[in-house]
Amino acid sequence: MYKNKLARRVKQMENGELAGLMGLIDRDDIISFAGGIPDECIFPHEQLCEITESLFEKLGSKVFQYSSTEGNRELREYLVDFLAERGIKTSFDELIITTGSQQGLDLVSKIFIDPGDIVFTEKPGYVGGIGAIKSYEAELIGIDMESDGINVEQLETELKRCSFEGRKAKFIYLVPDYSNPSGIRLSLEKRIRILELAEEYDFYILEDTPYSELTYYHETIPYIKALDKNRRVILMGTFSKFFIPGLRVAWICAEKELIDVFSRAKQNADLASNSFGQFLLTEAGRRGLLDEQLQRVLPYYKERMEAMDRALNKYMPEEVSWFDVKGGFFYWLKLPSNVTGRELFRKAIERRVAFVTGNSFFPVDSDGDNYIRLSFSKTPVDDIDKGIERLAGLIRDF
Numbered sequence: 248m249y250k251n252k253l254a255r256r257v258k259q260m261e262n263g264e265l266a267g268l269m270g271l272i273d274r275d276d277i278i279s280f281a282g283g284i285p286d287e288c289i290f291p292h293e294q295l296c297e298i299t300e301s302l303f304e305k306l307g308s309k310v311f312q313y314s315s316t317e318g319n320r321e322l323r324e325y326l327v328d329f330l331a332e333r334g335i336k337t338s339f340d341e342l343i344i345t346t347g348s349q350q351g352l353d354l355v356s357k358i359f360i361d362p363g364d365i366v367f368t369e370k371p372g373y374v375g376g377i378g379a380i381k382s383y384e385a386e387l388i389g390i391d392m393e394s395d396g397i398n399v400e401q402l403e404t405e406l407k408r409c410s411f412e413g414r415k416a417k418f419i420y421l422v423p424d425y426s427n428p429s430g431i432r433l434s435l436e437k438r439i440r441i442l443e444l445a446e447e448y449d450f451y452i453l454e455d456t457p458y459s460e461l462t463y464y465h466e467t468i469p470y471i472k473a474l475d476k477n478r479r480v481i482l483m484g485t486f487s488k489f490f491i492p493g494l495r496v497a498w499i500c501a502e503k504e505l506i507d508v509f510s511r512a513k514q515n516a517d518l519a520s521n522s523f524g525q526f527l528l529t530e531a532g533r534r535g536l537l538d539e540q541l542q543r544v545l546p547y548y549k550e551r552m553e554a555m556d557r558a559l560n561k562y563m564p565e566e567v568s569w570f571d572v573k574g575g576f577f578y579w580l581k582l583p584s585n586v587t588g589r590e591l592f593r594k595a596i597e598r599r600v601a602f603v604t605g606n607s608f609f610p611v612d613s614d615g616d617n618y619i620r621l622s623f624s625k626t627p628v629d630d631i632d633k634g635i636e637r638l639a640g641l642i643r644d645f
């Protein structure tokens with residue numbers, strides 16, 4: 248009965264696959280490369296307890312009050328300094344706190360997309376971004392990933408085609424640093440070229456940066472926002488990956504006029520983000536814990552990344568290929584043409600290894616049949632070796 252009452256956009260939300268896979272994350276008997284999540288074993292638990300107590304002492308019940316829709320001003324001021332250190336000059340009223348950057352993706356899609364509007368995305372690209380954009384019924388055009396980021400010639404060809412048809416894209420969605428799922432970093436040359444194209448063809452760049460801090464070899468490439476002279480970039484950042492995700496606190500940085508529109512949209516969505524989380528993060532920032540934690544997680548995840556790299560090189564058959572990874576959480580594997588991710592997944596679960604099949608990272612599901620995503624962030628080094636050995640064995644069996 249409910250089915251014929253549902254809105255048309257629900258059809259775009261069919262992707263239950265990921266929810267099913269998320270359920271495997273906590274199973275102790277499985278070596279999981281599935282969730283792209285940080286490892287709670289490295290969370291700064293004791294310091295967070297101390298900060299929590301001090302907040303209760305200092306602020307009392309205020310910690311449970313609503314925050315403003317734009318978010319706690321001190322936290323936004325902290326972010327102004329955080330971004331200044333990364334070459335981005337902004338002010339607190341060009342920032343809005345969101346409930347995870349996942350909400351940022353929803354808000355951007357909500358305020359920009361009318362059904363049928365064109366949006367570009369990485370192919371493969373982040374499933375949650377693709378999901379949010381699709382749910383507002385955009386026409387999503389995927390641009391192929393190369394080892395230094397999206398294929399900008401292909402982007403230009405698509406832009407020309409759209410312009411020939413009298414249509415303009417609203418925005419391009421990019422995860423320029425160590426993207427999910429490909430692990431790829433966008434080169435400086437391509438960042439500059441995409442900004443030029445945005446100016447020429449009049450579209451926004453949505454720069455989503457959850458993995459930007461997780462650079463394991465100190466590679467410095469500026470944020471696209473830091474190169475942006477014409478306010479083409481809407482920047483999103485989050486505490487989820489380099490610090491902790493459970494507070495659900497993230498931010499959008501854009502021109503003030505747009506922040507006002509985001510604020511209106513957010514009022515309709517959830518009024519305000521978690522105020523306790525905002526107080527906690529502000530205090531963690533003030534005490535230097537955010538910087539300290541970043542220094543702790545970098546060698547921790549780097550060791551796992553290198554373990555995965557070693558294991559892939561040691562065990563995988565020649566027909567399997569992947570991009571080089573230097574940051575973030577992921578490896579993206581192309582399987583031999585006779586092996587699909589879904590078939591491999593069924594067998595892998597029997598052998599107690601999990602990963603994410605490639606399909607949901609493509610605007611058109613079937614384009615991802617031969618790919619899988621492996622995350623190394625939550626798997627201890629020994630298990631990485633064992634898990635990859637098992638997977639490689641299964642691929643050989645095909």
Ligand SMILES: Cc1ncc(COP(=O)(O)O)c(C=O)c1O
Nearest residue numbers: 347348349373422427485487497
């Ligand atoms: C590229 C990308 N964007 C956004 C998110 C969502 O992050 P948050 O926890 O801030 O909502 C993720 C989480 O996996 C992600 O990989």
